[in-house]
Amino acid sequence: xxxxxxxxxxxxxxxxxxxxxxxxxxxxxxxxxxxxxxxxxxxxxxxxxxxxxxxxxxxxxxxxxxxxxxxxxxxxxxxxxxxxxxxxxxxxxxxxxxxxxxxxxxxxxxxxxxxxxxxxxxxxxxxxxxxxxxxxxxxxxxxxxxxxxxxxxxxxxxxxxxxxxxxxxxxxxxxxxxxxxxxxxxxxxxxxxxxxxxxxxxxxxxxxxxxxxxxxxxxxxxxxxxxxxxxxxxxxxxxxxxxxxxxxxxxxxxxxxxxxxxxxxxxxxxxxxxxxxxxxxxxxxxxxxxxxxxxxxxxxxxxxxxxxxxxxxxxxxxxxxxx
Numbered sequence: 001x002x003x004x005x006x007x008x009x010x011x012x013x014x015x016x017x018x019x020x021x022x023x024x025x026x027x028x029x030x031x032x033x034x035x036x037x038x039x040x041x042x043x044x045x046x047x048x049x050x051x052x053x054x055x056x057x058x059x060x061x062x063x064x065x066x067x068x069x070x071x072x073x074x075x076x077x078x079x080x081x082x083x084x085x086x087x088x089x090x091x092x093x094x095x096x097x098x099x100x101x102x103x104x105x106x107x108x109x110x111x112x113x114x115x116x117x118x119x120x121x122x123x124x125x126x127x128x129x130x131x132x133x134x135x136x137x138x139x140x141x142x143x144x145x146x147x148x149x150x151x152x153x154x155x156x157x158x159x160x161x162x163x164x165x166x167x168x169x170x171x172x173x174x175x176x177x178x179x180x181x182x183x184x185x186x187x188x189x190x191x192x193x194x195x196x197x198x199x200x201x202x203x204x205x206x207x208x209x210x211x212x213x214x215x216x217x218x219x220x221x222x223x224x225x226x227x228x229x230x231x232x233x234x235x236x237x238x239x240x241x242x243x244x245x246x247x248x249x250x251x252x253x254x255x256x257x258x259x260x261x262x263x264x265x266x267x268x269x270x271x272x273x274x275x276x277x278x279x280x281x282x283x284x285x286x287x288x289x290x291x292x293x294x295x296x297x298x299x300x301x302x303x304x305x306x307x308x309x310x311x312x313x314x315x316x317x318x319x320x321x322x323x
Contacts, residue, residue, distance in 0.1 A: 001070070001116050002030070002037060008070035009039050010116065016080035016105070025072035030065045039067060073118060077125040080105055081132065088136045099142060102133045103150055103162065106190065110158035114197065120232060123191060127234075130169065130186040137166075138173055138182075144319045145292070148281065153289055155282040157196055157204060163282070165190030167274035168242075168267075174318045187235070188242030188267050189274060195225025195243065207286045219255045222247050241265035246275050251305030269308040273299075273315055276306065292319065 002009045009028060017027070028039040043052050068076050084105050088098050109125050112118040137147075147166050152159035169186025177185070196204055199221050203214055210218060226244030229235045245259065245268030252260035264272075280295035290298065296316050299307065 002039075002067070004037060004039055007039075009067040010070055010073055010112070012066055012068050012076055013080070013104075013108070014066050016076075016083045025068055025075050028067045028069075030067060042066065073112065074121055074125070077105075077109060077122065080108075081125060081128045084129070085132050088132055095136075095142070098136050099150055102129065102136055103166075105129055106133070106162040106165070107152070107159060110161045110190065111156075113194070114156075114158045114161070120194075120228060123194065123229075123232070124234065126165075126187060126190050130165065130183050130190065133166070134169055134173070134179065134183045134186060137170060138179075142170070144170060144174075144315075148292055151278070151282075153282050155279065155284045157193055160278055160282065161190050161193050163278040164192060164271065164274045167278060168270050171270055171274065171315060171318070175314060181238070184236060184238040185242075185267060185270055188239040189271055191225070191229060191235075191239060192242045192246050192271050192275065193221065193225060194228050195221035195223070197228075198224040207284070219247070222256050238265070238267040242267040242271040244268070246271040248272065249306045250308045254306070264308075269311055273307050273312055276303070277315070 001011075009030075012027070014027075024044055026044050027042045029042045031038045031040055084101055087093055087101050106126070106129050109122060109129065112122050113120070144167065147170055151163040151166065165186045166189070168189030169182055172182030172185040199218060203210070203218060206214070222244050226240050229240055229243055242265075244256070245264050248254035248257065248259040248264045248268055249272075250261060250264065250269065252258060254260075259268075276299060277295055280290045280298065281292060283289040296319065299312060300316065304312070
């Protein structure tokens with residue numbers, strides 16, 4: 001994000017403005033003259049500007065230097081999800097491209113929230129992305145192993161959130177939950193860590209093990225996340241439970257409430273498995289990523305008390321022979 005003359009500008013992907021839209025907002029490109037950054041109006045999403053954007057995309061000359069004003073961020077993502085839906089519904093677009101596009105938009109939304117201090121309102125764009133994601137992945141019958149190759153292997157809060165959402169949603173699809181329930185699992189997984197915005201950034205980004213005091217501070221993110229989502233008044237109990245209970249342990253001793261067994265909501269138990277699995281299989285500066293087989297072996301043999309055993313066994317079985 002850049003701030004010029006007290007106006008915040010956020011980078012966008014022009015590709016998601018290639019369809020006509022009823023929304024109207026200005027698009028700017030960034031210039032640097034005599035060491036001073038300026039933003040010059042390029043176009044808007046008004047119909048008469050669409051050909052200008054389309055020509056730029058077709059020539060391959062579009063760069064990363066296009067921006068919108070901060071106040072138009074929600075409009076941009078509303079437009080981006082409409083464009084995404086058109087891509088996913090097209091028979092001419094390969095499945096691999098569809099899934100990558102869905103993943104990209106999801107990452108961008110969560111990046112804005114976690115890294116760019118966007119309003120919590122931006123999270124509501126996740127609802128439609130999860131719906132599109134569920135349609136795309138159900139139609140393609142994409143398996144867990146294929147998803148593990150799609151997801152980012154570097155751990156950031158925003159990529160981790162999207163990864164967990166994908167795994168949770170796919171679990172719901174594979175065990176043949178009703179469509180609405182699979183989507184709620186996906187949404188809850190994607191939003192499970194929103195409470196980390198209430199934790200000090202240096203603690204979130206710390207390399208290595210937290211001290212006891214730091215861990216106590218970090219534990220506050222679970223109830224904080226549930227509170228943030230509850231205050232938005234647009235999420236059901238499944239999503240709230242996934243934010244609040246994904247660090248509870250099936251055998252007890254987790255946080256924030258020390259719940260155990262089936263006192264932990266189903267969504268919370270699903271999220272626990274997927275949260276740990278993604279954390280183990282992504283790399284950080286202080287640790288290498290584990291291979292899927294090694295991660296699941298560790299979870300099964302050394303962490304079994306953390307998880308609903310039937311759910312973990314299901315997940316391992318659904319991962320299939322590609323491990």
